[in-house]
Amino acid sequence: MTLLELCRQITAPGSAGGKLLPENHRLGPRLVCPEYSKSVQEVKTYPLLQQERLFALCWNMDKYKDLYASMCPSPEAFCYRYKYSAGERTQLHTHDYIELSYVAAGEFRQRIMGKDIVFQEGELCLIDKNCLHQDYLLNQSATVLFLGIANDMFTEIMEGNVTAQRIVLFLKPALLKQKDLQQYLHFRPDGTTDKNSVNAQEAIETCLCTLLQELKENNIGSRHICKGLLMRIFHILGTKYEFSLSKEQRKTMNWLTFEEISEYIRQHYASVTIQDLADNFHFQEDYFNRLIKDKTGLTYSAYVQSFRLEKAEKLLVSSENSIEKIAEAVGYHNKGYFYKIFQERYGMTPSQYRKKERNA
Secondary structure, three states, rough: OOOHHHHHHOOOOOOOOOOEOOOOOOOOOOOOOOOOOOOEEEEEOOOOOOOOOOOEEEEOOOOOEEEEEEEEEOOOOEEEEOOOOOOOOEEOOEEOOOEEEEEEEEHHHHHHEEEEEEEEEOOOEEEOOOOOOOEEOOOEEEEEEEEEEEEHHHHHHHOOOHHHHHHHHHHHHHHHHHOOOOEEEEEEEEOOHHHHHHHHHHHHHHHHHHHHHHHHHHHOOOEEEHHHHHHHHHHHHHEEEEEOOHHHHHHHHHHHHHHHHHHHHHHHHOOOOOOOOHHOOOHHHHHHHHHHHHHHOOOOHHHHHHHHHHHHHHHHOOOOOOOHHHHHOOOOOOOHHHHHHHHHHHOOOOOHHHHHHHOO
């Protein structure tokens, strides 16, 4: 069964999707909350018990302007139908959890932070817990899957998912540190080649379909399986999808990326290579050269060299190791080259530097 088929099955009234709830059911505003005020800003709270740290909300809109919705996990299968007018919007709202939405069919429009964004089939949107937005209900068929992720679960997934570094670097100030920033990311399959786009969409839909099935059945162990599937989803987003940023967002991300890269170099100064950075942060090699040059005025090689020489300087003063051992300890196996670059920086040989500092 495909993701689209599963979403439509879950939201179908009757035996497949469960009983049809009356229009005035108390769950209605939770599943679809039509706009009732231009000034009110709702805060949607996490709808499940704390031990359930992930839920799915499915929307299926048809050409007759019927929106069918369902949520899982749930004690019993159900379906809610809302009759809407074309162009109607949901109430302006934020969440106290993270929301990841995926357009399984058609297109979906949201107003996020005062800007209208259209999401095409196969695209995703990750919205942080303070981001003000509302959804458009259009006169066309569409199927959308929303995942509500509890903050602690999202933090665990991001901090344990090295392959999602590009996402983590940007979202850390708001999502991981939980500051009051309003942010969202619009993900599109990497369009380098048509084949890449297809592969990305197939990969993400396979994981989402399995995840939705797990949430629907909610069997023993589902919680752990769902966490693993979410880690796979963010791995795919971090490696096979692109996201666009505003000028200010790019500036923020560049500084965060630079700080993370600097910390990585500081911890691995003796052996780090630019390939190590590419493997860990998933950017092209020339990106690191450009970023470091922009922030420090130094080339990548000169920047790494500065860390190594600073460490060598400390070892010369604080240890009794030979200069050859110190050179090797900071990543230089050619003693002559180490002498050369040390003298260029400090205007004296390592031996002279050691003597001078110890006699100071």
